[in-house]
Amino acid sequence: MNIKSMFLNKKYPFDPSLKHHFIIALGLAIWIFVFLYFTEPMDVNEFNASEKLIYLPLYGILGAFAYLIFLPFQYYLYNKNTKQWNIKEELLFFIVLSLLTVILLRLFYLYIVVPGEPNPYYFSKHFKTIMLPSMVTVFPIIIFGRYAFGKYKDKKLEEQKIEIKGEGNYESLRLLLNELICIQSSDNYIEVFYLSGTTLKKSLIRTKLSVIAETFPELLRTHRSFIVNPFHFQQWKTEKSKPFLVLSHDIQVPISKTYVTTVKEAFNLTTA
Numbered sequence: 001m002n003i004k005s006m007f008l009n010k011k012y013p014f015d016p017s018l019k020h021h022f023i024i025a026l027g028l029a030i031w032i033f034v035f036l037y038f039t040e041p042m043d044v045n046e047f048n049a050s051e052k053l054i055y056l057p058l059y060g061i062l063g064a065f066a067y068l069i070f071l072p073f074q075y076y077l078y079n080k081n082t083k084q085w086n087i088k089e090e091l092l093f094f095i096v097l098s099l100l101t102v103i104l105l106r107l108f109y110l111y112i113v114v115p116g117e118p119n120p121y122y123f124s125k126h127f128k129t130i131m132l133p134s135m136v137t138v139f140p141i142i143i144f145g146r147y148a149f150g151k152y153k154d155k156k157l158e159e160q161k162i163e164i165k166g167e168g169n170y171e172s173l174r175l176l177l178n179e180l181i182c183i184q185s186s187d188n189y190i191e192v193f194y195l196s197g198t199t200l201k202k203s204l205i206r207t208k209l210s211v212i213a214e215t216f217p218e219l220l221r222t223h224r225s226f227i228v229n230p231f232h233f234q235q236w237k238t239e240k241s242k243p244f245l246v247l248s249h250d251i252q253v254p255i256s257k258t259y260v261t262t263v264k265e266a267f268n269l270t271t272a
Contacts, residue, residue, distance in 0.1 A: 013150025014085030024145040029060035066101045082197040166205040182228040185209035200249045223256045
């Protein structure tokens with residue numbers, strides 16, 4: 001993998017919260033209005049006071065609309081990339097947003113601001129004198145808002161993570177509780193099954209299963225060699241009179257007689 005590819009695939013702070021993107025759109029609309037009102041690019045200075053209050057807010061609404069209309073495209077990229085957001089997705093989003101903004105601004109100018117005008121500005125002049133300066137001024141607001149919300153979301157997620165510590169100085173695994181599927185003991189080690197995005201991963205850590213069970217009481221003991229995260233429970237299964245739990249990614253965990261009653265009560269499996 002070359003340096004360019006490594007850079008583009010580097011994780012970028014991203015917040016999927018729809019509420020926060022509406023806040024960014026609102027801030028965008030306000031900023032566009034303020035920018036146009038006080039800088040008066042092109043023929044804005046020819047508007048009278050009432051015309052400014054009619055057309056300039058519409059420019060702001062248009063900018064917010066251009067941002068919001070592409071949120072489905074953003075979530076398509078997010079889900080396609082298994083809920084990961086990298087620099088290349090952020091760049092692609094801004095490229096598409098820029099193209100849409102240029103088209104909408106041009107149509108708004110021709111059919112709303114100067115409808116029927118025999119000599120409207122040519123596209124090249126319109127782009128150089130108002131579109132490009134406006135985008136250079138406005139887009140940093142979008143970049144800052146998206147980055148700030150993304151960093152805040154990453155910080156909150158980091159605070160919610162649990163840490164499975166090993167006996168070695170550098171043996172540990174930090175992850176969200178719901179990313180953890182189950183843990184299996186293996187001699188003096190434990191094998192942790194967990195999710196990274198939608199990918200199943202395993203980590204071997206030197207510690208005892210009993211220590212983990214005591215540290216994280218929210219996990220459920222099913223066997224002397226297994227504890228599971230109830231969040232990933234899929235179904236109860238019986239093979240040759242031996243009960244199993246089926247977890248996410250079709251992981252099957254045995255249930256010993258000692259823990260059958262406890263497991264049934266945990267999942268309300270009174271008829272299993």
